Amino acid sequence: MEALDYHAEERRKAEFDVEEMKIVWAGSRQAYEISDRVARLVASDPVFRKDNRTMLSRKDLFKDTLRKAAHAWKRIIELRLSEEEASKLRFFVDQPVFTDLHWGMFIPAIKGQGNEEQQQKWLPMAYKMQIIGCYAQTELGHGSNVQGLETTATFDPETDEFVIHSPTLTSSKWWPGGLGKVSTHALIYARLITDGQDHGVHGFIVQLRSLDDHLPLPGITVGDIGMKFGSGAYNSMDNGVLRFDHVRILRDQMLMGVSQVTREGKFMQSDVPRQLVYGTMVYVRQKIVADASCALSRAVCIATRYSVVRRQFGSHNGGPETQVIDYKTQQSRLFPLLASAYAFRFVGEWLKWLYTDVTQRLQASDFSTLPEVHACTAGLKSVTTSATADAIEECRKLCGGHGYLSSSGLPELFAVYVPACTYEGDNVVLLLQVARFLMKTVSQLGSGKKPVGTIAYMGRSEHLLQCRCEVERAEDWLKPNVILEAFEARAARMSVTCAKNLNNFANQEEGFAQLATDLAEAAVAHVQLIIVSKFIEKLQQDIPGKGVKRQLEILFNVYALSLLHKHLGDFVASGCITPKQGALANEQLRLLYSQVHFDNPSLLLYMVLLLERLLQSTSF
Numbered sequence: 001m002e003a004l005d006y007h008a009e010e011r012r013k014a015e016f017d018v019e020e021m022k023i024v025w026a027g028s029r030q031a032y033e034i035s036d037r038v039a040r041l042v043a044s045d046p047v048f049r050k051d052n053r054t055m056l057s058r059k060d061l062f063k064d065t066l067r068k069a070a071h072a073w074k075r076i077i078e079l080r081l082s083e084e085e086a087s088k089l090r091f092f093v094d095q096p097v098f099t100d101l102h103w104g105m106f107i108p109a110i111k112g113q114g115n116e117e118q119q120q121k122w123l124p125m126a127y128k129m130q131i132i133g134c135y136a137q138t139e140l141g142h143g144s145n146v147q148g149l150e151t152t153a154t155f156d157p158e159t160d161e162f163v164i165h166s167p168t169l170t171s172s173k174w175w176p177g178g179l180g181k182v183s184t185h186a187l188i189y190a191r192l193i194t195d196g197q198d199h200g201v202h203g204f205i206v207q208l209r210s211l212d213d214h215l216p217l218p219g220i221t222v223g224d225i226g227m228k229f230g231s232g233a234y235n236s237m238d239n240g241v242l243r244f245d246h247v248r249i250l251r252d253q254m255l256m257g258v259s260q261v262t263r264e265g266k267f268m269q270s271d272v273p274r275q276l277v278y279g280t281m282v283y284v285r286q287k288i289v290a291d292a293s294c295a296l297s298r299a300v301c302i303a304t305r306y307s308v309v310r311r312q313f314g315s316h317n318g319g320p321e322t323q324v325i326d327y328k329t330q331q332s333r334l335f336p337l338l339a340s341a342y343a344f345r346f347v348g349e350w351l352k353w354l355y356t357d358v359t360q361r362l363q364a365s366d367f368s369t370l371p372e373v374h375a376c377t378a379g380l381k382s383v384t385t386s387a388t389a390d391a392i393e394e395c396r397k398l399c400g401g402h403g404y405l406s407s408s409g410l411p412e413l414f415a416v417y418v419p420a421c422t423y424e425g426d427n428v429v430l431l432l433q434v435a436r437f438l439m440k441t442v443s444q445l446g447s448g449k450k451p452v453g454t455i456a457y458m459g460r461s462e463h464l465l466q467c468r469c470e471v472e473r474a475e476d477w478l479k480p481n482v483i484l485e486a487f488e489a490r491a492a493r494m495s496v497t498c499a500k501n502l503n504n505f506a507n508q509e510e511g512f513a514q515l516a517t518d519l520a521e522a523a524v525a526h527v528q529l530i531i532v533s534k535f536i537e538k539l540q541q542d543i544p545g546k547g548v549k550r551q552l553e554i555l556f557n558v559y560a561l562s563l564l565h566k567h568l569g570d571f572v573a574s575g576c577i578t579p580k581q582g583a584l585a586n587e588q589l590r591l592l593y594s595q596v597h598f599d600n601p602s603l604l605l606y607m608v609l610l611l612e613r614l615l616q617s618t619s620f
């Protein structure tokens with residue numbers, strides 16, 4: 001049976017309302033309708049074709065990308081698309097391009113760190129793309145260590161200007177997307193110096209190229225940093241290098257929403273946390289989490305499609321060979337990835353709410369949730385991108401030799417996706433930020449300060465440090481409260497153990513350095529607990545549609561129990577569960593795989609259909 005006939009057949013047999021499941025995935029009926037409409041628009045427009053991009057030279061690929069970006073902008077204007085529709089269209093164009101950074105970082109940084117006057121001056125030009133901006137923070141010598149950046153912005157009270165300078169080779173800005181060829185302006189992060197005093201890293205808007213002939217302005221040396229991983233992939237983006245030779249800018253080109261420099265050259269740190277200078281990174285990290293579920297779902301679609309159609313071995317009396325989806329090993333590798341796509345989708349929805357909430361609080365000078373938002377965005381960005389990068393590679397391997405063909409779509413998807421483990425914060429560095437937040441919370445237990453939000457479970461650590469999971473039969477692992485308590489106990493015990501071991505060192509810094517690996521693992525346990533708990537919260541909502549909630553419950557159990565199986569060492573070593581209970585979880589997982597496959601083949605195929613229009617616009 002051909003794949004498409006099979007799909008149609010399976011849809012007819014669906015155990016659940018596929019249309020309602022589409023809405024669950026999209027987040028709302030409106031979001032689904034926008035996504036569906038824009039996906040069709042992109043898939044039906046020959047200018048947006050993607051099946052040739054791995055065969056183009058870097059120069060032709062870049063020209064192709066610019067052509068697509070210009071065409072996208074033209075269609076956005078012609079069709080009067082909303083900001084949400086425009087963002088979707090850029091997403092479905094699905095090729096790293098300078099507009100990612102213009103819309104994704106340059107504009108949000110001005111909105112988040114600029115004062116009212118600066119927003120009124122720069123945003124209208126940016127929205128009309130009369131200026132094109134990039135986010136130039138990373139340098140050749142420093143990326144993770146933002147406080148180590150070397151570019152300087154020295155205030156000259158004589159002329160009421162800042163002098164932007166690259167004092168060393170390692171201070172060269174290196175990596176910013178859109179910098180190499182396209183951007184006319186950059187948001188530069190540099191050391192603010194007034195009257196000889198260094199006030200740390202702040203943001204400055206600097207024009208790089210002429211708006212008349214696009215040539216670099218005096219004192220500016222700028223270019224592209226060359227080919228990156230893979231052939232097509234990220235090579236459609238002009239990541240660049242930039243050096244300053246005493247470039248002068250007006251004082252009002254320092255973003256003054258977080259701190260200011262007066263006409264007299266006096267540095268004024270307003271009463272907001274200096275970390276708001278990092279606000280744009282926090283914003284992008286929360287978007288990257290939602291993006292992980294999209295990238296993961298695409299890989300799972302391809303691998304599911306293949307697994308359902310591909311047959312190998314098992315022919316009896318000349319009959320058809322076995323579908324590879326029937327092999328338990330194929331199921332145990334693929335189904336947790338399908339479940340992870342939904343898990344990341346739902347935690348991404350929640351994280352978007354958390355970010356919106358903190359943005360509103362900041363406007364009321366309420367900084368109380370900032371530490372938690374930093375820990376959640378950093379941790380979820382790290383865990384979801386690492387898992388997704390690994391999953392795309394796993395999906396390639398699930399497709400045999402065909403997974404290695406460009407036309408499968410998987411190599412390109414992998415090559416474009418994997419830098420997500422590095423950009424917007426190296427994943428290990430971000431886990432250590434989460435660990436810092438966890439250790440601070442543990443140190444405050446007993447101080448009377450009650451842990452709240454995603455760390456509230458630490459307030460029950462006395463119970464969690466000694467509880468025993470109530471699991472005697474495999475089906476006991478189907479109870480959300482049993483799973484939740486196991487994940488809470490594992491996270492609490494790993495954090496408390498780290499905190500105790502830190503006390504064996506002369507100081508916190510030394511302890512942190514020596515125990516960094518344990519601390520990173522404790523951070524992963526905490527973040528996985530957040531993902532599990534948000535999936536449970538999603539299932540507690542009213543979910544319409546025949547059988548939809550039932551399918552999601554199956555996926556939740558697959559996600560949680562496959563994680564438990566993968567990290568069984570943590571759970572058993574921390575005493576949360578016994579080896580026998582671990583074996584029962586694995587037994588339950590096997591039963592669940594059969595449910596996902598035999599009772600609900602349409603759930604799998606639904607994922608295949610989920611972004612089918614998008615897949616059709618690739619060559620696979």
Ligand SMILES: CCCCC/C=C\C/C=C\C/C=C\CCCCC(=O)SCCNC(=O)CCNC(=O)[C@H](O)C(C)(C)COP(=O)(O)OP(=O)(O)OC[C@H]1O[C@@H](n2cnc3c(N)ncnc32)[C@H](O)[C@@H]1OP(=O)(O)O
Nearest residue numbers: 100104143144145146147275278287288291374423424425
């Ligand atoms: C752009 C597209 C948008 C859509 C996205 C969708 C999909 C993605 C698709 C495509 C993406 C396209 C392009 C990719 C763009 C990539 C762009 C970049 O990569 S930009 C550069 C990114 N760089 C980084 O992320 C740097 C990482 N390093 C840091 O963030 C910091 O250096 C640090 C590791 C956090 C350390 O900072 P610092 O030394 O200043 O602070 P500490 O001393 O460690 O901690 C002090 C204190 O501050 C708290 N804190 C730290 N950061 C924050 C924060 N962001 N918010 C709030 N609080 C913070 C920290 O917890 C400490 O608190 P305490 O313990 O209480 O003292």
Ligand SMILES: Cc1cc2nc3c(=O)[nH]c(=O)nc-3n(C[C@H](O)[C@H](O)[C@H](O)COP(=O)(O)OP(=O)(O)OC[C@H]3O[C@@H](n4cnc5c(N)ncnc54)[C@H](O)[C@@H]3O)c2cc1C
Nearest residue numbers: 135136137138142143144175176177419422423424425426
């Ligand atoms: C495709 C892509 C696009 C990018 N776009 C932009 C952009 O638009 N704008 C921008 O400003 N930047 C951009 N970047 C840069 C990116 O943000 C940095 O690469 C990233 O922050 C990591 O910094 P680094 O490369 O200097 O590595 P480092 O910070 O030097 O880290 C190197 C490695 O050392 C280890 N390490 C470092 N510190 C620690 C620690 N404290 N503990 C344990 N291990 C540690 C980690 O393994 C890390 O991977 C982009 C990068 C890529 C790959």
